[in-house]
Amino acid sequence: MQKSIDKRKGRILLFVVGFILLLISMTASVSVGASSITFSEVIQSLLNNGHSKEEMIIRSIRLPRAILGALIGANLAIAGALMQALTRNPLASPQIFGVNAGASLLVVAFIIFFPNIQPSSLVYAAFIGSALGGGIVYTMASIGGNLSPVRLALAGMSIHLFFSSITEGLIYFNEQSTETVLYWLAGSIDGSQWADVTIILPWTLTGIIMAIIFSRSTTIFNLGEDIAKGLGQKIGFIRVVLGSTVVLLAGASVAVAGPIGFIGLMIPHIVRRFVGVDYRYIIPFSALFGAILLVSADVLSRFISYPFESPVGIVTALMGAPFFLYLARKGGKAS
Secondary structure: OHHHHHHHHHHHHHHHHHHHHHHHHHHHHHHOOOOOOOHHHHHHHHHOOOOOHHHHHHHHHHHHHHHHHHHHHHHHHHHHHHHHHHHOOOOOOOOOOOHHHHHHHHHHHHHHHOOOOOHHHHHHHHHHHHHHHHHHHHHHHHOOOOOOHHHHHHHHHHHHHHHHHHHHHHHHOOHHHHHHHHHHHOOOOOOOOHHHHHHHHHHHHHHHHHHHHOHHHHHHHHOOHHHHHHOOOOHHHHHHHHHHHHHHHHHHHHHHHOOOOOHHHHHHHHHHHHHOOOHHHHHHHHHHHHHHHHHHHHHHHOOOEOOEOOOHHHHHHHHHHHHHHHHHHOOOOOO
């Protein structure tokens, strides 16, 4: 009983700390840039409806960027947690398993062949590409009935490289779109507008709600199919729901910001060390710390070539690549 109370207090404390860190990172995101803005000016611009240069920058450029970063970070972290449960592979993430690469391929193809396409329509292209990439990887790894983590990882990296090669080929033969598309492919949220937040918000809310509703089933599914069946879980239905949720969250994120990598790999491992293996806690805490990581990484990206902007995907890759190697060395366990 006492142990259970201590765990609950620990989770509450962790949530409070995480919420404070998120506020700090979002305040830094709104303050840091080519035009330096003080904390008092940030508060004043949020409370007042003035028309000064600083207030216009905050409300029109930096605030939507910070909010979009938080939403995308939450999306990718939850998608990674669900993929690791769905495949029971600790190295799973939307990037490694071809989901991001499939979404990127379809989005780039639509941008090149339909240059006048509306940004909101790119979300559907990303959904199709995400489902295509993840579906092919899962099918290839399932051939022969031996769905092992190693086969999933190999199939995922193969499809990721294959789709990435096609994407690069499309860009090569359409040089007029090269600069914009290459910058987008690095993963970037600078230049974000309220329209981008409007595009991604409904898909984010839908995906998070689905993940929370099925969090208990996800925990049981993660124990193994035989155990899940014994406890009355509908395995096929759960697979479809979890897979659809990953497609919603990862696809919407890629459509708006490009394929930002490694957040879905790192955050679920970090969260599990503090809250355990119950997905009723992994999902919300992954969302919180995924948001913190991406917003903070976006702040750091502004110093790479200051005062010019750099894609946030550069920072997440610098953090994520060593983490992936560390996990591989430890056999998929972060502890």
